[in-house]
Amino acid sequence: MIRVRFFARLREALDCDYLDVDAGARVSPPLSVATLRGRLTRQYPHWAGHLDGRLLCAVNQHMACSDTPLADGDEVAFFPPVTGG
Amino acid sequence: MVVVQQGDFDVGQQYRRLCEQAGEAGAVVFFVGRVRGQGADGVVRALELEHYPGLCERQLQSLIDETRRRWACQAVRVIHRVGRLAAGEQIVFVAVATGHRAEAFQAAHFLIDQLKTRAPFWKKEHGPDGARWLDAGANDARAAGRWYADAVVL
Numbered sequence: 001m002i003r004v005r006f007f008a009r010l011r012e013a014l015d016c017d018y019l020d021v022d023a024g025a026r027v028s029p030p031l032s033v034a035t036l037r038g039r040l041t042r043q044y045p046h047w048a049g050h051l052d053g054r055l056l057c058a059v060n061q062h063m064a065c066s067d068t069p070l071a072d073g074d075e076v077a078f079f080p081p082v083t084g085g
Numbered sequence: 086m087v088v089v090q091q092g093d094f095d096v097g098q099q100y101r102r103l104c105e106q107a108g109e110a111g112a113v114v115f116f117v118g119r120v121r122g123q124g125a126d127g128v129v130r131a132l133e134l135e136h137y138p139g140l141c142e143r144q145l146q147s148l149i150d151e152t153r154r155r156w157a158c159q160a161v162r163v164i165h166r167v168g169r170l171a172a173g174e175q176i177v178f179v180a181v182a183t184g185h186r187a188e189a190f191q192a193a194h195f196l197i198d199q200l201k202t203r204a205p206f207w208k209k210e211h212g213p214d215g216a217r218w219l220d221a222g223a224n225d226a227r228a229a230g231r232w233y234a235d236a237v238v239l
Contacts (some may be wrong), residue, residue: 008135008207009218058132061140077137081221082166084134084206085118085177085197 002031002070004040007079013050023072033057034066036076055080086161087145089136091168093158095177099162106160107182112189115162115180116157116197122172134176137205141165143212144204148196157193158183163196195232202229 001020005035011017021039022030030041041048057064070076086106096117103113120132149161164178177202181192208219 005137006116006204008136008209012218058137058140061141061143063144079137079139079205080207080218081169081206081223082202083208083219084136084204085201085225 001072002036003075004036005075007077008056009052009080010078013042014047023074028042031070032066033059033068033076035066035072036070037066037078050051051078056082086162087149088164089138089140089145089167090164091166091196092166093175096175096178099164099178099180101205103160103162103180103182106162108159110159111129111183111184111191112186113180113182114186114189114193115178116193117175118177120170120172120174120176124210124212126210126217127214128171128212130213131169131171132176133169133209133211133216135207135209136167136215141205141231145200147204148199151199152181152192152196154180154194156183156188158188158192161192161196163200165204167206173182197230198225198232201225 002023003018003020005018006014006016021026025033037051041051059070060075072080088232103195124130146164152158154159158181160182162180164170166176179193179197181189183189183192202225208215210219
């Protein structure tokens with residue numbers, strides 16, 4: 001499984017802290033951040049408007065990009081541009 | 086040193102701890118960010134600060150490492166609070182000790198500029214008419230980008 005986490009405005013918009021996505025060896029083609037995002041919007045069409053291009057992404061607590069590959073056991077996080085400080 | 090915490094911090098105590106690590110460094114510059122009582126849309130009663138534990142501390146440490154590569158720092162300290170903070174409360178403490186004042190000012194300025202655009206914190210503003218998530222500001226992105234000579238600043 002891959003754990004997908006959402007933060008801040010995105011978490012509230014989706015009404016979801018996290019979900020687990022099947023990522024076993026039989027998943028083909030192999031998942032990347034971009035294909036995971038596509039899979040989520042196919043599964044939850046009403047999320048499409050929220051999972052748009054401006055979001056940032058991290059994989060296993062390192063900043064990542066669309067073509068970052070994913071493997072079983074990974075933690076993926078999507079979040080809006082940051083506003084701390 | 087990086088700390089993300091709910092509780093407040095004592096600037097005097099943090100300054101003394103920095104000095105303990107800084108040896109005989111000639112200059113200390115620190116910055117404290119506080120909850121502004123006046124936002125773009127009116128009165129702010131409180132801010133709610135959310136973060137991504139783990140990635141947040143890692144990003145802050147990597148910003149400190151980058152700061153140390155640019156300037157010879159004897160000590161660097163970052164404290165950032167999370168949770169609900171009322172107007173006027175302290176949010177963030179960034180402190181740098183170096184040999185001379187010019188690099189202390191620059192290093193502290195660099196660090197807070199990068200923190201604002203690269204550390205995973207998010208602010209939700211609470212006012213008399215309800216709450217709203219703040220948008221990342223173009224000014225903050227410009228401030229962070231100007232430290233990189235080859236950056237495309239829009």
